[in-house]
Amino acid sequence: MEHRGGRRTRAERDAVTVEIGYALCSAAFAAAVLFAAVAGPAYVFGLAGGARGTLVGAGTTVAAAVFVVRVVSVLVRFRRSARPGRTGTDA
Numbered sequence: 001m002e003h004r005g006g007r008r009t010r011a012e013r014d015a016v017t018v019e020i021g022y023a024l025c026s027a028a029f030a031a032a033v034l035f036a037a038v039a040g041p042a043y044v045f046g047l048a049g050g051a052r053g054t055l056v057g058a059g060t061t062v063a064a065a066v067f068v069v070r071v072v073s074v075l076v077r078f079r080r081s082a083r084p085g086r087t088g089t090d091a
Contacts, residue, residue: 012082019078027070031063038062 008016039059042052 015082016078019075023071023074023078026074027067030070031067034066035059035063 036059039056041047042055047055
């Protein structure tokens with residue numbers, strides 16, 4: 001999908017758009033699940049201020065990190081598979 005000096009076709013632009021959407025949606029889902037897994041017990045068990053704050057802070061940090069890593073990994077994998085002469089599979 002790397003065009004040096006050339007324009008991308010409509011299909012290539014659409015593929016990039018779909019891949020970005022997939023990366024963002026799957027990253028948001030993974031981040032939400034991990035946030036709930038880490039911070040959820042603070043609310044389920046009714047923990048007090050300090051413990052609740054720690055779990056919510058840790059959940060937020062983990063969720064943000066997972067979001068970024070997921071988006072980057074999906075887009076890097078897409079870019080590698082879109083190179084000319086590649087079949088999209090890594091051997």
